[in-house]
Amino acid sequence: MRFFEYEAREIVKRAGIPVTDYGFTRSADEAREIAERIAGPTVIKSQVLSGGRMKAGGVQFADTADEAKAHAETVLKLEINGHMPRGILVDPKADLKQEYYLGVVWDGVRKKPVMLFSDMGGIDIEEVAEQHPDHVGRMHFSSRTEPLDYLAKECIAQTGVTGRALQRITPILSRLAKLFLERDMTLAEINPLGELKDGSFVALDAHMDMENEARPRQKALLKDLEIGDEETREAREATEFEIAGEEVDGMDHRGVAGNVTEFDGNLGLVIGAGGGSLTLFDAVRKFGGEPANYCEIGGNPSVAKACGLAKLVLQKPGVDKIAVMMSIVSNTRVDIVARGVIKACLELGYDPAEKIAIFRIPGAWEDEGYKILDKYGVEYCDRSVSMHQAAKRAVDKIGAAA
Amino acid sequence: MTVAENLFIDVKVDDSIKNDPAITTKLVDACPVDIFAAGESGSLEIVTKNLDECVLCNLCVDAAPAGTVEVVKLYE
Numbered sequence: 001m002r003f004f005e006y007e008a009r010e011i012v013k014r015a016g017i018p019v020t021d022y023g024f025t026r027s028a029d030e031a032r033e034i035a036e037r038i039a040g041p042t043v044i045k046s047q048v049l050s051g052g053r054m055k056a057g058g059v060q061f062a063d064t065a066d067e068a069k070a071h072a073e074t075v076l077k078l079e080i081n082g083h084m085p086r087g088i089l090v091d092p093k094a095d096l097k098q099e100y101y102l103g104v105v106w107d108g109v110r111k112k113p114v115m116l117f118s119d120m121g122g123i124d125i126e127e128v129a130e131q132h133p134d135h136v137g138r139m140h141f142s143s144r145t146e147p148l149d150y151l152a153k154e155c156i157a158q159t160g161v162t163g164r165a166l167q168r169i170t171p172i173l174s175r176l177a178k179l180f181l182e183r184d185m186t187l188a189e190i191n192p193l194g195e196l197k198d199g200s201f202v203a204l205d206a207h208m209d210m211e212n213e214a215r216p217r218q219k220a221l222l223k224d225l226e227i228g229d230e231e232t233r234e235a236r237e238a239t240e241f242e243i244a245g246e247e248v249d250g251m252d253h254r255g256v257a258g259n260v261t262e263f264d265g266n267l268g269l270v271i272g273a274g275g276g277s278l279t280l281f282d283a284v285r286k287f288g289g290e291p292a293n294y295c296e297i298g299g300n301p302s303v304a305k306a307c308g309l310a311k312l313v314l315q316k317p318g319v320d321k322i323a324v325m326m327s328i329v330s331n332t333r334v335d336i337v338a339r340g341v342i343k344a345c346l347e348l349g350y351d352p353a354e355k356i357a358i359f360r361i362p363g364a365w366e367d368e369g370y371k372i373l374d375k376y377g378v379e380y381c382d383r384s385v386s387m388h389q390a391a392k393r394a395v396d397k398i399g400a401a402a
Numbered sequence: 403m404t405v406a407e408n409l410f411i412d413v414k415v416d417d418s419i420k421n422d423p424a425i426t427t428k429l430v431d432a433c434p435v436d437i438f439a440a441g442e443s444g445s446l447e448i449v450t451k452n453l454d455e456c457v458l459c460n461l462c463v464d465a466a467p468a469g470t471v472e473v474v475k476l477y478e
Contacts, residue, residue: 335458
């Protein structure tokens with residue numbers, strides 16, 4: 001889940017990282033009061049969960065409190081990429097000497113968090129990494145122990161930053177890494193960290209993304225930030241197809257058959273088991289397939305739920321066939337899923353042998369499942385065929401049919 | 403297209419137990435997926451829409467007198 005900038009700044013502040021004397025408000029009058037308190041030039045920043053604020057006019061500069069109020073009135077009414085602002089942040093305009101980038105993200109390949117640092121802050125880190133790779137430092141660290149200062153220092157030093165700046169930024173990056181772990185973030189970013197002309201360092205903007213599943217663990221923080229359970233903070237609104245998927249999963253208490261995400265392809269997926277969904281989705285794409293959806297099935301759903309999910313996917317416009325694939329299952333029964341997907345085909349008037357491109361679910365009660373698949377002529381494979389091989393078969397089949 | 407409510411499983415019950423409230427109660431309690439229900443005056447009813455949810459646990463077979471309940475796999 002994503003945080004607004006004003007929330008991200010509060011999280012950063014609580015981690016002991018210096019921030020400016022900013023104020024958040026939903027009213028132009030209050031914006032004026034904050035600007036008066038700041039007693040100097042200010043920046044009025046729209047609080048939306050969307051990029052491109054500057055380009056859209058969501059960031060304005062003011063020299064006086066009256067000007068701040070006028071800008072606040074405009075920015076509060078300004079829609080950016082389909083989002084109305086939650087409010088505005090009134091920030092002192094920083095007297096900058098230098099801008100830096102500090103970030104912590106999860107490296108899926110190394111399976112470790114990684115600190116990132118650049119002495120070219122204020123612009124997209126991706127752009128810096130591409131055009132000035134020598135200006136980006138990286139340092140992996142363990143998620144099982146507290147991040148150590150020397151790792152942060154080495155990360156910063158990779159870019160050639162030395163002396164006082166190195167000494168001052170090191171604890172800030174180290175605290176950001178600690179925050180990343182303690183708050184279950186998937187991204188913790190300060191961009192820019194400003195070095196002011198008076199020699200101090202302050203976070204001028206922050207971006208935080210938290211693992212959705214961590215919401216119960218971070219209940220106290222979310223309560224403090226006044227974020228209710230109803231605020232999903234998803235990147236986009238759920239589609240009708242995705243909402244229907246949730247309804248299928250809510251049919252009864254047994255297992256999972258949902259968590260559907262919509263895509264544009266022609267191969268419907270009924271996939272799952274212990275990370276199998278992601279692996280299989282990637283495998284389909286690797287072999288040139290175009291998934292119509294992502295979903296998760298597992299924990300032994302009822303036949304009705306498996307059937308409901310398969311029907312939903314089969315009825316999605318553009319879907320030619322479905323691939324029913326899972327990793328090796330221990331707590332989901334092969335025969336139950338087989339019954340569900342075959343039932344879905346028959347109830348929609350399809351021949352299961354035609355519509356199911358491949359059924360690859362090895363594991364509990366597979367012999368019973370294979371008897372059912374045999375009866376309906378559905379192509380299936382056991383654990384001697386890898387998930388990747390099964391995905392390839394499905395992609396080949398749909399390619400041959402097209 | 404109309405297809406049968408139960409495509410994979412059927413349950414056959416001997417007439418001799420269909421009107422025995424005590425056995426009906428046992429079967430209703432035993433089945434984890436609610437295939438059995440008690441009708442008026444305790445008679446035994448089969449809930450057809452739940453038949454395909456049968457997990458082949460055989461608890462119903464064990465709960466009833468020997469040979470009076472049979473679970474049939476329609477795909478064999």
